[in-house]
Amino acid sequence: MTETEFWLGFHLVPGIGATRVARLLEHFGSLAAAWEANVEELRAAGLSERVAGKLVATRRRISLEREMERIARAGVSLVTLADPAYPRLLREIPSPPLLLYVRGTLTPADEHSIGIVGTRRASAYGREMTRRLTGDLVRAGLTIVSGLARGIDAVAHRTALEMGGRTIAVLGSGVDVIYPPEHRQLAEQVAQQGALVSEFPLGTPPDGPNFPVRNRLISGLSLGVVVVEAPRRSGALITANFAADQSRTVYAVPGSAMAPGSEGPLQLLRDGAVLAASAADILSDLKLTVRQANLEARQALPTTSEEADVLHYLDGEPRHIDEIALESGLAISRLSALLLEMQLKGLVRNVGHQHYVRA
Template identity: 45%
Template sequence: MESASHEPPRHDLALLQLNHVPGIGPRILSLLLARFGSAEAVFEASGRELLEIQGVGPKLSAAITAARHFDDARKEWRRCGEKDVTLLFRSQSEYPEPLRQIPDPPTVLYVHGTIEPADGVAVGIVGSRHCTAYGRRQAHRLAAGLARAGVTVVSGLARGIDAAAHQGALEAEGRTLAVLATGLFKMYPPEHVDLATSIRDRGAVVTESPLDRGPLPGLFPQRNRIISGLSRGVIIVEAGRRSGALHTARHAMEQGREVFAVPGRIDSRASEGCHDLLRDGATLVRGVDDVLEALGPLSEPVASEDGTVLLSPRELGLNPQEQEVLQLIGLQPTPIDQVLATTALDSSRALATITVLEMKRLVQRHPGGFIERIAR
């Protein structure tokens, strides 16, 4: 991640300024960059050229023209440096790869805390702000179980289900990411300031909004695409038919992420949205194993916090002995004798563990005493 303590490259400064202009959302920003090629070129465009962009009217065109001095961006950059906030641009290698792949990804992320490589295996948990005790309990239980398995829990810091998910991950001493709709200096809801501090210490609080942007209604559906974008799959816990959590589910579907739903009582209006998702093909979630089994292989290997290399989220459910043996098996056929000679386990236990891994479809035997690690 790039420090915000010095003057940024001009193209980053231009992106930050463009992100700061009121009225420019993710879609208009993408259209501007696609039309003009760079943020710098957007500010060099004439008013007539700007008006050719869908969604850009005279007021927004004038606002872009008035922002050509980049003063807001320079001030924002300095404040981030003073408050230990990292600015992460899409062009940087540290930018989360799953998020880079979605339509209209954030051009810049404000990060308070750290985003780690292990966060490449993340699951979102969202739901109603006005949840029942059952919903809060299930969100907490699932988040804690995922965190103990090594999965990063992503949510939106909202009241209700979101807060329960963050708290479950923290109590399990796992990692969690909170995605805000507002700026980092306008925490919403305000009573979650202490929770956000705890999240920062065990993960990160992130947003695409400038530091002082307040809670405008349209920002929350826009924020939900980032929750799903950072996640391999999204679990919906208690959502009525009008719940904003269903926006996250739709984003997840559009982004090719798995959608999971926790069932409630069949007569519970609080779970009607979840039941509709299940009827339409979402994966029913009873526990953590349902989630890990459905996520499928990772697009590329991810190193967990303990240095273990993961090819599939299902590998997170292995016990230490199974994990030790799995790490000794290569992606090309490996002699079983080599595995037995390398492991600290005695041969009978190692062979039994290989059999278990084979039953779990994580390894495959080949003729001649060879074995290969697979991810599917």
């Protein structure tokens, strides 16, 4: 049997984490010896009778060889705490998971990762801010980490994929159980261009208690966590709390004080989060000055006075073409053609139903 199989075995025992495995290694000299020990020997190594009993029961219940075969058939790899490929940032958090189930690949480049999370009921403003932040952070060379949920999470993953960047989706289920089910295609794309990650065994359903555990990994894999939109009670705020506990920076995107989705970010700002109105705010706070300079150099600029005039009436809040025409004095026919040209140049974005924002 391989060392990875024994890491898997201990991972499947309730109540055994990194600290207890370290004690067992110190006492027995190897995970193989610890795995084969009886209850009395395990108690002598510092395990309680209850935990020692669970270990013995798990050992009787499962075949590690067959479990490894099942994992391999699913196209999943295991990255253990002893593996050099285990994410450095995650290794630094309190009680890191003994192993990760991974579909896709984790790379050294993922050490420069940012978590982007928010409400499932994202507004047009929230979606647009997520696209902007994600696009600029990807251009700056960062990996985007999120939770594959509806709303802000999905926009962050999709934007990273569209930009040709890396993205990691952390699941509150087994990596073979995609939730929500309509994100199966998105999950496949993430696995091809990044990784699906979970600490839950294959076949684990997306039960409610799993998601705070999932959120702890989103922040643990990231240099910092950006909360775009979130109501006062939100999983995104749980992720932000984990980030603070893990000594990671929390960034909050400002929004309208009258919008329910702004309640969470505004509370985070009151509690000391860093304001993130642009990717430059995040890059500057992380002292990624070279990347920041590259980002600013890539920003599109208007080339005609008409383009500059239209941009004067646009910001991050979607505006309908009729409203822009009324304020700018341009005919709808001319404005429509101009907005199309500006979209192609990357100056504006159509967010749907002829509503536009500055890009």
